[in-house]
Amino acid sequence: KQEVTQIPAALSVPEGENLVLNCSFTDSAIYNLQWFRQDPGKGLTSLLLIQSSQREQTSGRLNASLDKSSGRSTLYIAASQPGDSATYLCAVSGSARQLTFGSGTQLTVLP
Amino acid sequence: NAGVMQNPRHLVRRRGQEARLRCSPMKGHSHVYWYRQLPEEGLKFMVYLQKENIIDESGMPKERFSAEFPKEGPSILRIQQVVRGDSAAYFCASSPDGNTEAFFGQGTRLTVV
Numbered sequence: 001k002q003e004v005t006q007i008p009a010a011l012s013v014p015e016g017e018n019l020v021l022n023c024s025f026t027d028s029a030i031y032n033l034q035w036f037r038q039d040p041g042k043g044l045t046s047l048l049l050i051q052s053s054q055r056e057q058t059s060g061r062l063n064a065s066l067d068k069s070s071g072r073s074t075l076y077i078a079a080s081q082p083g084d085s086a087t088y089l090c091a092v093s094g095s096a097r098q099l100t101f102g103s104g105t106q107l108t109v110l111p
Numbered sequence: 112n113a114g115v116m117q118n119p120r121h122l123v124r125r126r127g128q129e130a131r132l133r134c135s136p137m138k139g140h141s142h143v144y145w146y147r148q149l150p151e152e153g154l155k156f157m158v159y160l161q162k163e164n165i166i167d168e169s170g171m172p173k174e175r176f177s178a179e180f181p182k183e184g185p186s187i188l189r190i191q192q193v194v195r196g197d198s199a200a201y202f203c204a205s206s207p208d209g210n211t212e213a214f215f216g217q218g219t220r221l222t223v224v
Contacts, residue, residue, distance in 0.1 A: 031210070032212075034212065034213075036215075041220075042217065042218075043202060043215050043216055043217035043218050044154075044202065044204075044215040045215075046212060046213075046214065046215070049212045089154070091154075097142075097144075097159065097206075097209045097210070098156040098159055098167060099144070099146070099154075099156065099204075100156070101146075102153065103152075103153040104153065
């Protein structure tokens with residue numbers, strides 16, 4: 001059974017800092033990995049999707065990497081802003097195509 | 112192209128009533144997934160449907176919960192005889208073929224009083 005763990009559970013940083021969020025998964029037989037953002041009381045916004053054959057994806061200030069063999073992914077956020085404050089969720093998709101989510105990292109960027 | 116539409120956004124039901132949650136996938140998407148987010152917990156998969164077919168319902172509670180995705184109209188998640196423990200945010204996601212990125216709706220927040 002796939003399990004996804006995210007570390008840290010919460011993170012508070014001053015504005016402008018670069019930061020890294022970590023995600024690990026137990027079963028390396030994944031189809032893809034997605035990073036989402038969730039604001040309080042809101043839905044999920046997809047940030048980046050990495051196919052299992054890829055090593056990284058970039059979008060603006062965000063860069064996600066994937067090391068399938070070790071079961072790890074990182075989300076790098078450059079030059080953080082208060083508007084980046086949210087919960088960041090990592091999810092992996094297996095052969096059944098359903099997503100298995102981690103519990104998230106709650107990020108607070110202080111002005 | 113509108114995103115995944117869920118309604119209602121908020122739903123209040125008394126214990127024992129039925130709750131019906133609707134999800135209209137993005138245009139051209141024929142694969143729908145339902146997830147539940149209990150308070151202070153992560154999102155958990157419930158069911159995966161294609162038009163008129165249930166593909167995987169391994170995450171659905173065995174009793175009181177059912178889902179459908181008819182040929183015409185939205186996907187429906189139905190909860191019969193709701194209990195307080197059903198209070199949660201229910202999210203729907205859709206994808207065009209089950210192999211590519213899934214897009215999520217804003218969720219329905221169910222409160223059972």
